[in-house]
Amino acid sequence: MNALEKAGKIVLTAVKYFSLVFFSFFALLPVVSCVITAFKDDYEYQNTNVMTLPQNWLNFDNFISAFNKAGMGRAFLNSTIILVCVLFFSTMFGTQLAYVLNRFKFPGNTLIRNMFLFATMLPGIAMQISVYEIMYKLKFINTLPGYIVLMCGTDVIAIYIYIQFFENIDVSLDESAIVDGASYFTIFYKILFPLLKPAIVTSCILKGVGTYNEYYMAKLYLQDKNRLSTVATSLYTFVGPLGSKYNLICAGVIISMLPALIVFILCQKQIYAGLTLGAVKG
Numbered sequence: 001m002n003a004l005e006k007a008g009k010i011v012l013t014a015v016k017y018f019s020l021v022f023f024s025f026f027a028l029l030p031v032v033s034c035v036i037t038a039f040k041d042d043y044e045y046q047n048t049n050v051m052t053l054p055q056n057w058l059n060f061d062n063f064i065s066a067f068n069k070a071g072m073g074r075a076f077l078n079s080t081i082i083l084v085c086v087l088f089f090s091t092m093f094g095t096q097l098a099y100v101l102n103r104f105k106f107p108g109n110t111l112i113r114n115m116f117l118f119a120t121m122l123p124g125i126a127m128q129i130s131v132y133e134i135m136y137k138l139k140f141i142n143t144l145p146g147y148i149v150l151m152c153g154t155d156v157i158a159i160y161i162y163i164q165f166f167e168n169i170d171v172s173l174d175e176s177a178i179v180d181g182a183s184y185f186t187i188f189y190k191i192l193f194p195l196l197k198p199a200i201v202t203s204c205i206l207k208g209v210g211t212y213n214e215y216y217m218a219k220l221y222l223q224d225k226n227r228l229s230t231v232a233t234s235l236y237t238f239v240g241p242l243g244s245k246y247n248l249i250c251a252g253v254i255i256s257m258l259p260a261l262i263v264f265i266l267c268q269k270q271i272y273a274g275l276t277l278g279a280v281k282g
Contacts, residue, residue, distance in 0.1 A: 032051075038247060038251040038253075040062075067252075069237060075229045090155060090203075096188070099162075103171070135221060142224055150221065151214070174191075218233050235249055
């Protein structure tokens with residue numbers, strides 16, 4: 001390797017690491033700004049810029065005020081109920097549907113798959129009028145069960161993830177179980193369902209993050225903000241026509257991040273395994 005090639009390699013490495021540092025800086029800048037603002041009192045917030053460090057890092061008044069005034073206790077409870085129900089029913093419906101579409105060949109199988117693919121191309125906002133009318137007719141508006149039913153709509157991406165995994169599971173497992181007298185129900189729940197753990201983890205991450213952070217649907221269908229607020233909607237308590245208290249909003253954002261951060265720290269091994277296997281399967 002001559003001097004020119006060595007110089008080119010050094011420049012390429014320098015550019016690579018510079019780009020990583022550069023984009024990491026801009027990705028972390030909003031988070032750092034949010035943390036700094038969350039510890040400032042009203043006077044500090046109004047008289048300093050967003051990157052000026054607070055005088056007292058042990059001032060948790062903003063966190064206490066955000067939690068109490070925004071009713072975040074009730075919001076966390078509602079979001080937890082919604083998240084658990086949505087992930088459970090979406091996983092059960094999605095895995096069973098993928099099992100049927102993959103293992104059973106029947107007239108209309110391809111049509112159903114194509115219809116799911118077609119549904120992903122339709123913008124969700126364009127269907128809100130018809131969805132709202134259906135929710136209104138069923139009296140599901142402003143009810144927690146109704147919102148859970150709405151959010152349990154099986155995710156098309158999750159269905160294709162499950163189908164990909166089923167295609168990599170040998171059909172001989174099904175045939176052996178059938179020879180031993182197992183029913184389709186037993187084959188699915190006793191043999192195939194445990195093998196779908198990486199796919200379930202991957203789809204639950206995607207579905208869980210979207211459900212936990214959902215604001216538009218929660219704002220539209222859960223209109224009783226005192227009783228049916230979620231974590232995402234509770235943060236807008238401090239936004240009004242007379243101004244926004246961003247120090248309290250930032251404190252609420254940090255509080256809302258804590259459950260997700262704890263879950264990630266405790267389950268990061270399973271999360272990484274699910275995402276990695278979900279990327280290479282198929």
